[in-house]
Amino acid sequence: MNRILKTTVIAAAVMSVAGVAQARDQIRIVGSSTVYPFASYVTEEFGALTNYPTPVIESTGSGG
Known part of the structure; x- marks a missing residue:
């Protein structure tokens, strides 16, 4: 019973x-x-060749 409850x-x-x-x-x-x-x-290229929206890319650099 205890196992089922857990x-x-x-x-x-x-x-x-x-x-x-x-x-x-x-x-x-x-x-x-x-x-x-x-x-x-x-x-x-992905956005141009597919019917999906182009992904958004962000660069953080070395500082995060």
Whole structure:
């Protein structure tokens, strides 16, 4: 009985957190300035060749 109760409580906790995430209309990528030029080119090509929106790329540099 105690095992079933513990499993039920854990399952309820996991399911309550699962609904927090929301869908977004656009992909956002934040990363190193080293790969920014390449990533920017790839995202522009992706946007031009697919029916999906072009992802947003941000460069953080070495300062974060």
